[in-house]
Amino acid sequence: MKITDIRATPVTVPLEAPLRHANGCHWGRFVRTIVEVETDEGLVGLGEMGGGGESAVAAFEGLKPYLLGRDPARLEEMRFLIANPTASLYNNRTQILAALEFACLDLLGQKWGVPVCDILGGRLRDEVPFASYLFFRYANAVDGSGEVRTPDQLVAQALALKAQYGFRTHKLKGGVFPPAYELECYRALAEALSGDSFRFDPNGVWSAEQAIWFGQRIEDLDNDYLEDPVYGLAGMRRAREKVRMPLATNTVVVGFEQLATNVLQTAADVILLDTTFWGGIRPCVKAAAICETFQLGVAVHSSGELGIQLATMLHLGAVIPNLVFAADAHYHHVLDDVIEGGKLPYCHGSIAVPTAPGLGVKLDRGRLAEYHELFLRLGQYPYDQDPLRPGWAPLIPNQRWADPTDERTPAIPR
């Protein structure tokens, strides 16, 4: 089999409401790039990458001279061809490599008649449990719904998600408001959903002292872990000495060099594996094996996804033995998908691992066209800006918190 064409299509899919985070906001939509790799046998493999626009399209277009005529089975060859570690100092293509790896694995699964998880060692589970991923949210500018700013709104959102999807693990994305206010919110959540487990992630914007202060005040709760309370391996190590719960990261251990450092001088107990950040599903499987050897925990990280990326997370979750935590996904916040049949369904807080050959999802051409049109109409959004605070940027450690009494709704075009 030989690669004959590569296509990248940026799409915009609406979210229920804008999602606030430590670095800014998802402005009521996700922008993703859908990648199609075509072969001389008529098969099309699917990949997905965060962000999009002309630069993403050009980046994939620019790799055609490297990849056309190549065998999609030669995945290690492709890694050195387009993401050689030294050459990557000049031109980092890790996320592009990931999208292409997804597509090539999809092709191989289709050709061989097996789901991707069977190429990766075979499934150990048929479904992957997910956490409710809770965000502070601005209200939807169209109908004013969906705001999450107060402890009461947060608890209501968590209870509604649990009732709708069956989640028994709840993750709160913080780093938006002052730590004492977010502590109040997190404790209200844990009290209202007693019996479930919890995790908190301020995206590394606290000082080590703030991380210790917060961590010590939640030690009595049923925490899976405290995720990236401070930025950097050294800060994480300092917090870990003083806080009696596992620390997790998707920020400072996102490659094998950092994983080696973390094994030698442990800063994070749980490594959150992201199929995009690590450059594909296979590097995540390798990293999970190293974590298994050194008795570090793993979980599946979400960098925002539609169904293709979600399928990579499901196949990863299916094959790693040491997945003892629920996976994260933003997926329940998106209103639709670009795959046939629409969004993959949750059942009792889990999503079934696809069983069809390849990734097990197919593009819905109508939806792809519709959401490409929406991308062309709305364009990019600044992920690292807050729509109500023009020109704002957080410090690390941050002191420029949002005001929890600010009730305004940003007028974001839909």
Ligand SMILES: [Mg+2]
């Ligand atoms: Mg995180």
